[in-house]
Amino acid sequence: LNIALLAGDGIGPEVIDQAVKVSDAVAAKFGxxxxxxxxxxxxAAIDAVGxxxxxxxxEVCVAADAVLFGAIGHPRFDNDPSAKVRPEQxxxxxxxxxxxxxxxxxxxxxxxxxxxxxxxxxxxxxTDLVFLRELTGGIYFGKRGREDNDNTAYDTCTYTRAEVExxxxxxxxxxMQRSKKLCCVDKANVLETSRLWRETVQNLEKEYPEVQVSYxxxxxxxxxxxxxxxxYDVLITENLFGDILTDExxxxxxSMGLMPSASLGEKTSLFEPIHGSYPQAAGKDIANPLxxxxxxxxxxxxxxxxxxxxxxxxEVVNKSLAEGVVTEDLADGGKAYKTSEVGDWLA
Amino acid sequence: LNIALLAGDGIGPEVIDQAVKVSDAVAAKFGxxxxxxxxxxxxAAIDAVGxxxxxxxxEVCVAADAVLFGAIGHPRFDNDPSAKVRPEQxxxxxxxxxxxxxxxxxxxxxxxxxxxxxxxxxxxxxTDLVFLRELTGGIYFGKRGREDNDNTAYDTCTYTRAEVExxxxxxxxxxMQRSKKLCCVDKANVLETSRLWRETVQNLEKEYPEVQVSYxxxxxxxxxxxxxxxxYDVLITENLFGDILTDExxxxxxSMGLMPSASLGEKTSLFEPIHGSYPQAAGKDIANPLxxxxxxxxxxxxxxxxxxxxxxxxEVVNKSLAEGVVTEDLADGGKAYKTSEVGDWLA
Ligand SMILES: CC(C)[C@H](C(=O)O)[C@@H](O)C(=O)O
Ligand SMILES: CC(C)[C@H](C(=O)O)[C@@H](O)C(=O)O
Numbered sequence: 084l085n086i087a088l089l090a091g092d093g094i095g096p097e098v099i100d101q102a103v104k105v106s107d108a109v110a111a112k113f114g115x116x117x118x119x120x121x122x123x124x125x126x127a128a129i130d131a132v133g134x135x136x137x138x139x140x141x142e143v144c145v146a147a148d149a150v151l152f153g154a155i156g157h158p159r160f161d162n163d164p165s166a167k168v169r170p171e172q173x174x175x176x177x178x179x180x181x182x183x184x185x186x187x188x189x190x191x192x193x194x195x196x197x198x199x200x201x202x203x204x205x206x207x208x209x210t211d212l213v214f215l216r217e218l219t220g221g222i223y224f225g226k227r228g229r230e231d232n233d234n235t236a237y238d239t240c241t242y243t244r245a246e247v248e249x250x251x252x253x254x255x256x257x258x259m260q261r262s263k264k265l266c267c268v269d270k271a272n273v274l275e276t277s278r279l280w281r282e283t284v285q286n287l288e289k290e291y292p293e294v295q296v297s298y299x300x301x302x303x304x305x306x307x308x309x310x311x312x313x314x315y316d317v318l319i320t321e322n323l324f325g326d327i328l329t330d331e332x333x334x335x336x337x338s339m340g341l342m343p344s345a346s347l348g349e350k351t352s353l354f355e356p357i358h359g360s361y362p363q364a365a366g367k368d369i370a371n372p373l374x375x376x377x378x379x380x381x382x383x384x385x386x387x388x389x390x391x392x393x394x395x396x397x398e399v400v401n402k403s404l405a406e407g408v409v410t411e412d413l414a415d416g417g418k419a420y421k422t423s424e425v426g427d428w429l430a
Numbered sequence: 431l432n433i434a435l436l437a438g439d440g441i442g443p444e445v446i447d448q449a450v451k452v453s454d455a456v457a458a459k460f461g462x463x464x465x466x467x468x469x470x471x472x473x474a475a476i477d478a479v480g481x482x483x484x485x486x487x488x489e490v491c492v493a494a495d496a497v498l499f500g501a502i503g504h505p506r507f508d509n510d511p512s513a514k515v516r517p518e519q520x521x522x523x524x525x526x527x528x529x530x531x532x533x534x535x536x537x538x539x540x541x542x543x544x545x546x547x548x549x550x551x552x553x554x555x556x557t558d559l560v561f562l563r564e565l566t567g568g569i570y571f572g573k574r575g576r577e578d579n580d581n582t583a584y585d586t587c588t589y590t591r592a593e594v595e596x597x598x599x600x601x602x603x604x605x606m607q608r609s610k611k612l613c614c615v616d617k618a619n620v621l622e623t624s625r626l627w628r629e630t631v632q633n634l635e636k637e638y639p640e641v642q643v644s645y646x647x648x649x650x651x652x653x654x655x656x657x658x659x660x661x662y663d664v665l666i667t668e669n670l671f672g673d674i675l676t677d678e679x680x681x682x683x684x685s686m687g688l689m690p691s692a693s694l695g696e697k698t699s700l701f702e703p704i705h706g707s708y709p710q711a712a713g714k715d716i717a718n719p720l721x722x723x724x725x726x727x728x729x730x731x732x733x734x735x736x737x738x739x740x741x742x743x744x745e746v747v748n749k750s751l752a753e754g755v756v757t758e759d760l761a762d763g764g765k766a767y768k769t770s771e772v773g774d775w776l777a
Contacts, residue, residue, distance in 0.1 A: 171619045201657050206548045222569075222587065227622040234591045236626035240569065241584045270670070272518045275574040279583035302677040309656055309681045310548050323617070327674055330649040334656045 084110065084117045084387060087147035087351075089140065092125040092170060093360025094370035094422075095153025101372035101426025102151060102379040105399075108430040109383070109392050120147060124177070125170040125360070126157035135173025141180055145350055149386035150181075151379060152355035158362050178218050182349035184246070185253050186216040186325065187381075188357060190312070190332045190342065195404050196413065200337030202309065207335055210313040214332065215257065216325025217242075217250045218346055221276070223322045242276045242321065247283040253347070254319035255291040261316055265296045268304045268320035268328065280321060301328070308332055333357055340371030340412055343378035345385050352386050354378040368421045371410040373400055376429060399429050431457065431464045431734060434494035434698075436487065439472040439517060440707025441717035441769075442500025448719035448773025449498060449726040452746075455777040456730070456739050467494060471524070472517040472707070473504035482520025488527055492697055496733035497528075498726060499702035505709050525565050529696035531593070532600050533563040534728075535676045535704060536690070537659070539683050542751050543760065547684030549656065554682055557660040561679065562604065563672025564589075564597045565693055568623070570669045589623045589668065594630040600694070601666035602638040608663055612643045615651045615667035615675065627668060648675070655679055680704055687718030687759055690725035692732050699733050701725040715768045718757040720747055723776060746776050 088103065090096040103119060110117045122140040129135050135155070144150050155170045177183070191211045192200070200207055225239030251267075258265040267284045269277035281298055288296055299307075301324045307314065308328065312335050320328065333339045339358050346353040356374030364370045377400060384393035403409060408428045411419035420428070435450065437443040450466060457464045469487040476482050482502070491497050502517045524530070538558045539547070547554055572586030598614075605612040614631045616624035628645055635643055646654070648671045654661065655675065659682050667675065680686045686705050693700040703721030711717045724747060731740035750756065755775045758766035767775070 169619065175620070201549050201553045203548055203550055223620055225584070229622065229626075231590070235588060236622040237572070237586055237588045238621045238623050239584055239586050241582060243578070244581045270673075272516065273522070273570055274585045275576065275583040276585050279576075302673045305652070305674045305678040306681050306686075309678060324674075326617075326649045327652045327671075331652040331656060331678065334653050339653075 084115055084149070085147045086117055086119055086382070087144045087150040088119045088121045089124045089144075089150060089152045090121065091153040091155045091360065092127055092157050093154055093362045093365040095125070095155070095360055097366075097368060097422050098356065098370055098372040098375040099151065099153040101422060101429070102375040104426045104430040105376050105396060106379045109395050112395070113389070113392050124173050125155035126160070128173060129168055129170065133168070135168060135170045136176040136180070141177070144177070144181055147351060149382050150351055150353040151382060152353050153375065154356065154358065154360035156360040156362075175223060178346065179224060181351055181353065182219060183346035183353055184217060184219045184349070185250055185347040186214075186218040186329075187345040187347065188214040188216065188329045188332070188342070190214070190335055192336050193338065193341065193401070193404060196336070196338050196341075198337070199413075200335060202312070202335060206310070207312055210335055212312060212315040212332070213257065213261070213317055214325060214329045215250060215254045215317065215319045216329055217246065217321050220246045221322035240274070240276050240323070242279055244279060244283055247280050248287065251284050251287055251319055254317055255287060255294055258294045258317045259291065263294050264316040265294050266304070266315055266318045267296060267298045268301050268318055268324055269298065270301050270324075271298070272300060276321065284319070304328060305331060308335075329357070338413065339374075340410070341373045341377065343374055343381050345378070345381045347385070354382040354386070368423055369411055370422050371412050372422050372426055376400060403429055431462055431496070432494045433464055433466055433729070434490045434497040435466045435468045436471045436491075436497060436499045437468065438500040438502045438707065439474055439504050440501055440709045440712045442472070442502070442707055444713075444715060444769050445703065445717055445719040445722040446498065446500040448769060448776070449722040451773045451777040452723050452743060453726045456742050459742070460736070460739050471520050472502035473507070475520060476515055476517065480515070482515060482517045483523040483527070488524070491524070491528055494698060496729050497698055497700040498729060499700050500722065501703065501705065501707035503707040503709075522570060525693065526571060528698055528700065529566060530693035530700055531564060531566045531696070532597055532694040533561075533565040533672065533676075534692040534694065535561040535563065535679070537561070537679045537682055540685065540688065540748070540751060543683070543685050543688075545684070546760075547682060549659070549682060553657070554659055557682055559659060559662040559679070560604065560608070560664055561672060561676045562597060562601045562664065562666045563676055564593065564668050567593045568669035587621070587623050587670070589626055591626060591630055594627050595634065598631050598634055598666055601664055602634060602641055605641045605664045606638065610641050611663040612641050613651070613662055613665045614643060614645045615648050615665055615671055616645065617648050617671075618645070619647060623668065631666070651675060652678060655682070676704070685760065686721075687757070688720045688724065690721050690728050692725070692728045694732070701729040701733070715770055716758055716766075717769050718759050719769050719773055720750075723747060750776055
């Protein structure tokens with residue numbers, strides 16, 4: 084298994100280390116061999132070569148069968164609107180150049196952690212939804228700039244029918260494998276791009292007659308996600324709405340540090356925890372590695388079709404939670420294990 | 431007091447009726463006289479004159495000192511992406527023509543209703559935040575259309591420095607009257623318009639040295655709003671982010687039917703409940719009128735500077751909650767009063 088390893092910034096390297104340990108252990112057990120090829124990205128890459136997603140890194144990713152990614156971002160760029168190079172640009176360039184058009188973000192609850200949620204138990208019990216966020220189009224990649232002596236700024240949101248259809252098809256397929264419920268999230272009462280989304284999804288309905296499709300406005304979904312998250316199953320949406328809603332949804336489980344994600348593409352696919360680079364914790368060996376470990380599980384399953392391997396990882400993660408082998412964010416007054424100790428235990 | 435009365439669609443007319451009763455009662459008590467001038471809007475206006483915001487209605491609004499508004503929207507337009515005239519267009523046209531650039535949306539909890547929230551009590555106790563959403567710019571009003579044989583759609587988000595500054599100043603002023611904390615919500619790591627927002631707000635900081643300003647990305651705010659809503663006070667944001675986040679925030683209190691709003695403008699100001707037209711309940715005399723009644727309170731205070739009158743309305747609303755004179759959504763197994771009965775009681 085050829086895997087590109089992009090640790091990135093902040094706690095990235097630490098959590099990635101644990102995912103590597105666990106992946107190697109599971110590979111050994113099931114008789115696979117993993118070739119890890121590390122490459123630079125994010126602020127770390129800016130410091131080393133002046134670019135957040137260097138060509139050399141791109142080569143490594145293209146050559147690999149999958150990419151395991153840590154986190155990107157550094158506070159020194161955050162409050163400087165004039166910074167010329169930003170770590171986030173690396174992320175966006177990577178998504179675009181690798182054609183990672185579908186970001187898959189499951190949100191589910193862990194029975195043992197359900198009371199950590201800010202939401203009441205009865206509202207979230209049984210929640211098991213998945214967002215499919217379009218990742219290489221929309222206002223993220225449209226034309227933008229300034230006019231009128233820098234006094235006017237603009238950004239353009241663009242979608243083609245083909246881009247929408249590609250993402251929507253994945254949504255229908257995923258719905259077929261789950262409960263056959265699909266929600267198309269848009270703002271078709273205002274935006275032309277949303278009307279194209281709605282139109283395109285409506286046209287696909289006849290190809291998937293078993294799937295029950297609902298169309299909801301993004302503002303209504305932002306509301307209902309908190310009110311009744313377990314009323315959703317598969318949700319598809321454009322890039323910016325997906326950014327906002329998937330982060331909102333990540334709160335439901337009460338344990339952002341546990342949520343994995345996959346980004347499916349034309350050239351390869353990429354797996355990463357949904358949490359950020361958490362710079363305050365960097366280097367302290369305290370960050371929760373489980374989201375990254377569970378991202379590795381998604382990688383085994385999605386990129387390599389290795390379901391048992393993925394299941395083995397999920398099982399040992401559940402066991403660590405049940406036995407309290409957890410980092411401080413989940414320790415609840417009990418013993419707090421180090422990041423590396425959790426990784427060792429899981430491996 | 432010259433007030434334009436736009437009842438609109440769905441439950442709009444019913445809830446507006448109660449706000450009129452209560453306003454008239456408070457006016458009589460404090461020695462004011464109200465001239466109500468009704469005018470058509472929404473689907474009701476489309477049916478009558480083919481337009482959701484007719485010129486005649488605009489004249490009425492411009493001539494009035496304030497506008498009291500019910501709700502807009504009808505399901506027969508919702509799933510028809512090709513409909514040529516939509517009720518929502520009326521809303522947008524009204525906002526634009528009246529220059530209603532600042533939408534003020536408070537979110538607070540009612541001690542007696544706090545357990546209705548999907549969020550846990552300890553997360554929301556003490557929440558008292560207010561969003562200032564820019565309402566006449568951004569992607570709502572930029573150029574949009576189709577190209578390439580209808581196969582490509584685009585929407586443009588535009589902001590001028592003057593538009594941002596006007597809204598931001600209101601935010602700073604509101605922060606000065608509250609806890610001197612201001613959060614600027616944007617997506618400056620991606621969008622040029624957001625960078626203009628951040629720049630403009632940063633430039634204003636020196637004029638309001640006492641206000642402590644934070645800058646947060648919209649995705650992070652979507653998360654923290656659910657995690658720790660009471661960590662926020664005044665939040666300013668552009669039109670679309672405001673649409674999504676204010677609806678999300680409305681869930682916090684557990685009683686969307688109670689949340690009022692104001693839209694401040696150049697020509698007049700408008701007051702409306704944040705809930706929609708709730709067509710399923712239309713004509714049944716069951717809708718909760720309190721959000722509209724509390725919007726009337728905001729009107730007395732904001733449009734006419736009549737604080738005692740506003741306070742009197744808020745007090746009687748609290749009393750109705752405490753004594754259980756409430757509609758079915760709040761009845762909790764107790765007696766459910768009709769919309770009109772609640773209005774009578776309050777008046
Ligand atoms: C860092 C940022 C550009 C990125 C995005 O907005 O896509 C992040 O929020 C994410 O969701 O991966
Ligand atoms: C109906 C719709 C156009 C409107 C908006 O998006 O502004 C509504 O959601 C609102 O928030 O008032």
